[in-house]
Amino acid sequence: MRYHRALLPTLKEAPSDATSASHVLLTRAGYVRRVGAGIYSFLPLGLRTLRNIERIVREEMDRAGAQEVLLPALLPSEYFKETGRWDLFGDTLLRLKDRKGGDYHLGPTHEEIITDLARREIRSYRDLPKNLYQVQAKFRDEPRPRGGLLRGREFIMKDAYSFDVDETRAFESYEAMRQAYVRIFDRMGLDYRLVSADSGAMGGSKSAEFQVLVQSGEDFIAACPSCEFAANLEVASPPAPAPGSPAADLPAPEKVHTPGHGSIEAVAGFLGASPRQFLKSLVYLAGKELVLVIVRGDHDVNELKLARALGVDEVFLASAADVVQATGAQVGFAGPVGFSGRVVIDPDAAAVDDGITGANETDYHLRHVRFGRDFQAEVQPVRMVMAGDPCPSCGAALAIYRGIEGGHIFVLGTHYTAQMNAMYLDEQGNERPIVMGCYGIGISRLVAAIVEQHNDDNGIRWPAAVAPYPVHIVQLGTSQEVVDAVARLEQELTAAGLEPLVDDRDERPGVKFKDADLIGLPLRITVGERGLKDGNVELKPRTEPNPKNAQAVPLADATRVVVAELRALTGPRANAGSP
RNA sequence: CGGGGCGUAGCGCAGUUUGGUAGCGCGCACGGUUCGGGUCCGUGAGGUCGGCAGUUCGAAUCUGCCCGCCCCGACCA
Numbered sequence: 229m230r231y232h233r234a235l236l237p238t239l240k241e242a243p244s245d246a247t248s249a250s251h252v253l254l255t256r257a258g259y260v261r262r263v264g265a266g267i268y269s270f271l272p273l274g275l276r277t278l279r280n281i282e283r284i285v286r287e288e289m290d291r292a293g294a295q296e297v298l299l300p301a302l303l304p305s306e307y308f309k310e311t312g313r314w315d316l317f318g319d320t321l322l323r324l325k326d327r328k329g330g331d332y333h334l335g336p337t338h339e340e341i342i343t344d345l346a347r348r349e350i351r352s353y354r355d356l357p358k359n360l361y362q363v364q365a366k367f368r369d370e371p372r373p374r375g376g377l378l379r380g381r382e383f384i385m386k387d388a389y390s391f392d393v394d395e396t397r398a399f400e401s402y403e404a405m406r407q408a409y410v411r412i413f414d415r416m417g418l419d420y421r422l423v424s425a426d427s428g429a430m431g432g433s434k435s436a437e438f439q440v441l442v443q444s445g446e447d448f449i450a451a452c453p454s455c456e457f458a459a460n461l462e463v464a465s466p467p468a469p470a471p472g473s474p475a476a477d478l479p480a481p482e483k484v485h486t487p488g489h490g491s492i493e494a495v496a497g498f499l500g501a502s503p504r505q506f507l508k509s510l511v512y513l514a515g516k517e518l519v520l521v522i523v524r525g526d527h528d529v530n531e532l533k534l535a536r537a538l539g540v541d542e543v544f545l546a547s548a549a550d551v552v553q554a555t556g557a558q559v560g561f562a563g564p565v566g567f568s569g570r571v572v573i574d575p576d577a578a579a580v581d582d583g584i585t586g587a588n589e590t591d592y593h594l595r596h597v598r599f600g601r602d603f604q605a606e607v608q609p610v611r612m613v614m615a616g617d618p619c620p621s622c623g624a625a626l627a628i629y630r631g632i633e634g635g636h637i638f639v640l641g642t643h644y645t646a647q648m649n650a651m652y653l654d655e656q657g658n659e660r661p662i663v664m665g666c667y668g669i670g671i672s673r674l675v676a677a678i679v680e681q682h683n684d685d686n687g688i689r690w691p692a693a694v695a696p697y698p699v700h701i702v703q704l705g706t707s708q709e710v711v712d713a714v715a716r717l718e719q720e721l722t723a724a725g726l727e728p729l730v731d732d733r734d735e736r737p738g739v740k741f742k743d744a745d746l747i748g749l750p751l752r753i754t755v756g757e758r759g760l761k762d763g764n765v766e767l768k769p770r771t772e773p774n775p776k777n778a779q780a781v782p783l784a785d786a787t788r789v790v791v792a793e794l795r796a797l798t799g800p801r802a803n804a805g806s807p
Numbered sequence: 808c809g810g811g812g813c814g815u816a817g818c819g820c821a822g823u824u825u826g827g828u829a830g831c832g833c834g835c836a837c838g839g840u841u842c843g844g845g846u847c848c849g850u851g852a853g854g855u856c857g858g859c860a861g862u863u864c865g866a867a868u869c870u871g872c873c874c875g876c877c878c879c880g881a882c883c884a
Contacts, residue, residue, distance in 0.1 A: 237817095239817095239818065239819095239833095239834085240818080240819090240833060240834080240845070241818055241819050241832095241833070241834095242818085242819085243818070243819085244813090244818090244819070244820090244877080245813095245876065245877055245878095247877085247878080264875090264876095265875085265876065265877090313884080316884085317884080318882095319882095320882090320883075320884090336884075337884055339884080368883085368884095370882085370883070371808085371881080371882050371883075372878095372880095372881090372882075372883090374877090374878090379883085446883085636884090638884090666884090668884090702843095704842085704843060705842080705843090735845090736841080736842055736843090736844090736845075736846065737842070737843045737844065738842090738843080738844040738845050738846080739844085739845050740843095740844085740845095741843080741844045741845085742844065742845050743845085745844090754843080756843060757843095758843065759843095766843095775843085775844070
């Protein structure tokens with residue numbers, strides 16, 4: 229591709245609304261343009277990158293035995309009404325009416341549509357298994373689109389749906405998809421973790437997320453630096469506390485005046501104590517009940533676990549007024565001693581031998597408080613895992629990462645097929661529901677996720693497997709010698725299947741180098757009179773920061789060397805970065 | 808939905824407090840200059856100041872309503 233013919237509008241300054249690294253760089257380097265909140269156009273380079281990701285996904289899906297279909301984005305409401313998701317999705321569903329006033333929506337996901345296809349076309353165990361996938365735009369009216377391509381309202385997604393005769397077979401399909409996903413994410417040069425997820429709302433029985441580790445990620449992941457363990461922070465279980473040896477002579481609780489010191493830090497500073505000695509007491513609203521929840525002072529409550537422990541869907545931190553009503557004191561002075569309602573305590577807090585906690589009286593705390601002696605409570609693990617907790621599988625200290633969900637694999641069971649009456653006849657002639665799985669990959673999101681992991685101060689550094697072009701030729705000057713050398717290189721590389729981007733613009737060298745770094749193609753070849761004097765061109769991988777380390781290569785050998793370099797770059801996980 | 812902020816040329820911003828001529832940088836066009844890491848000089852084009860209504864002799868600036876966008880939170884099969 230000749231630069232002077234390409235639509236490749238690079239910018240010195242990023243639009244002010246761009247926050248994440250990927251958003252800034254993809255915009256500045258001319259890959260995407262924003263059309264509306266969470267809505268983007270892909271420019272030629274952006275589309276080529278997207279296509280490369282799609283190609284890898286298709287290759288691995290096909291290799292795993294899946295077949296591609298294309299389902300509509302515009303959907304009549306009847307399908308989602310059938311499963312109740314017309315209402316469940318709420319405002320996230322982008323709804324519209326046709327000219328006759330009929331209800332339609334744009335598809336946020338396609339379980340119903342594919343299940344409808346299955347119930348019409350799959351009748352017998354002989355028709356199973358099947359795995360169907362599609363790549364297309366999905367629409368969700370997100371409450372808050374953000375991070376450019378990371379969370380959009382229109383986005384490109386690959387989703388696959390497997391259909392099997394029973395759970396055992398469904399798990400086999402799931403496992404095949406898991407392996408395909410590992411290959412996909414490896415090939416794209418992503419640093420990611422496979423984390424077990426919460427299958428709650430989908431009614432599924434097994435699921436895992438492929439979390440790409442990036443600073444701007446929305447999810448928190450507890451992962452082990454020395455083994456494969458990783459879990460969503462929400463579902464990770466903290467280790468049981470080491471049993472302590474309680475002091476025999478702990479004095480009775482003593483009220484201390486702590487005027488104006490409500491937070492743990494403030495009281496700890498005031499009393500010269502460690503947060504670990506505190507019984508952090510929080511009032512939660514669970515349904516209509518106010519519950520006092522106690523975790524150790526340096527811990528945080530895991531609200532998902534708390535809700536489960538209390539048997540409700542959701543819990544909310546009580547309002548200040550509710551706290552006053554429940555404890556008789558201002559916020560900051562709640563405690564379990566003398567509290568009349570339900571009390572839940574985390575095992576780590578229960579193990580605190582000589583604790584400090586609120587006195588349920590404004591401006592007063594209690595010290596020398598011990599669970600069991602001074603108050604009673606239900607012991608339930610309700611704290612969040614934190615960095616430094618031991619890994620449950622190998623014991624090393626866990627680290628907390630931020631991640632963005634790049635893929636999600638799911639065994640759905642018969643959740644949709646039973647509701648929609650998608651049945652098959654087994655060998656005995658019995659009618660049974662088809663067992664489903666679903667498997668998504670956020671294709672457009674991965675464009676951004678890859679950039680999040682592969683960039684430096686100067687721009688993008690594409691892994692070779694997804695780069696829009698493999699080679700960036702920087703033509704310096706317009707002498708016949710240079711022009712001829714560039715033309716020769718372009719021709720040879722194209723013949724080798726490696727079409728280069730050729731910067732033939734009438735620009736100063738500095739401009740061309742800056743743009744080449746910004747655009748981020750894996751290899752750069754500089755062709756100028758200086759090198760050609762000795763018959764050489766200069767080759768530099770984008771990952772090499774120092775231009776002086778460019779490799780002088782005889783023009784006649786350049787194509788061969790490029791081919792070899794790229795082969796090295798596209799090896800398995802060759803481009804894997806670190807978080 | 809709660810809290811905060813923004814909307815002025817293609818992009819980044821000043822001007823709004825205290826009403827009166829709409830400005831700067833980048834980019835763009837033209838001329839010259841320069842030419843291996845975003846040259847330098849000059850000339851020029853380009854703006855319904857988010858929209859509507861109001862106050863006023865006069866509104867980017869004051870008032871009201873509306874729209875859009877960004878950030879934090881809530882939310883996120």
